[in-house]
Amino acid sequence: MITDFTPWQALLGGVLIGGAAVALMAIHGRIAGMTGIVSGALSTAGSDKNWRLAFLVGAIAAPLLFINLPGQSLQFASDSPLWAVLFSGAVVGIGVSFAGGCTSGHGVCGNARLSPRSITATVVFMAATFATVFVVRHVLGGF
Amino acid sequence: MRSIVSAALIGLVFGAGIVISGMSNPAKVLNFFDPLGTWDPSLLVVMVSAFAVTFFGYRLVFKKQSPLLDIKFHLPTSRELDLPLIGGSALFGIGWGIAGFCPGGAIPALGLGEPSPFAFVAAMLVAMILVSRLRKTQLSTRSLTPQPSLN
Structure with a gap:
């Protein structure tokens, strides 16, 4: 499916993602990585779990609020069959657990700290x- | 309480960034990785602008002794370029390329009410829980067996 290049929305979105990453470090002292936040929410107990769950609720609420703004709609298209979505979820879950991060944790926050691990991870996952x-x-002609 | 409200608002800004930039749309994400087909460079603009804001923002933040609501900054200390990092990242890229979902894009996409983000996130959570259990059992068996001393 063709999608249009949307440079201004991409720039605004990227600035918001970066702003959230800076705010989470300035206020909570935490890396804004979705892998780390989710895996911590799954395992740790007590007060450390609360901010993680709150962050996730806020992130999920964003599109709900956005689509209810006047004149706003969000494009969503996924033509992958269910088995491919489930398989990709399992592969991503295993991959990010071992890599200790994903596009947000390594790709944005870790690279911003010039971490050699994050730079390596980003080069490897982008290439893959x-x-x-x-x-x-x-090669396969799509699923 | 302050911590919960603040984390929820920061999550909201993060999620807004994901949906406004189109990164909750798997078709748009996959098109970035298809320069020989229906290429859409948006993802590059998102990553570069998020990186730039974080790069300069962190420099200001780290001039302080501690964050506002915690006693210290929680930063990863490992510097090793090991097999879990490289193999895990390669697996993550393969999974990302199959359906166009990554954790940071799929979690906010749950709020769209479409079925596929739920399927993706459910499979991802199961895999993350299994890996963490497996690693815990491995660690505990290892600590039970006497370790040969190095050096």
């Missing part, structure tokens, strides 16, 4: 994603 999309779309 380019290769996978190439194989799925141009």
Whole structure:
């Protein structure tokens, strides 16, 4: 499916994501990585769990609020079959657990700290994603 | 209480950034990774602008002794470029390329009420729980067996 290049929305969205990352560090002293926040919410107890769950609730509430603003709608298109979505969820879950981060934790926060681990992780996962999309779309002809 | 309200508002800003930039839309994400097909460079603009804000913002934040609501900054200390990091990142990229969902995009996308983000997040959570259990059992068996001393 074709999507339009939306540079201004992308810039605004990126600035908001970066702003949230800076605020989470300035106020809570935490890395705004979705993998770390989710895995911590699954395991740790007590007060450390509360801010994680609150962050997740806020993140999920964002599209709910946005689509109710006047004149706003959100584009969503996923043509992958259910088995591919479930399989990709399992592969991503295993991958980010071992890598200790994903696009937000390594790709935004870790790279901003110039962490060698995050720079390595970002190069590896971006390359793997380019290769996978190439194989799925141009070798296998899509799912 | 202050901590919960603040974390929820920061999560809301993060989620707003994801949906406004279109990163909750798997088709848009996958199109970035398809320069030979229906290419959409938006993801690059998102990552570069989020990186730039965080890069300069962190420099200001780390001039302080501690964050506002905690006694210290919680920062990863490991510096090793090991197999779990590289293999895990490769697996993550493969999974991301299959359906276009990553954790940071899929969790806010739950709020759209579409079925596929729920399927993705459910499978991801099960996998994360299984890996964490497996690693815990491995660690506890290892600590039970006498360790040969190094050096």
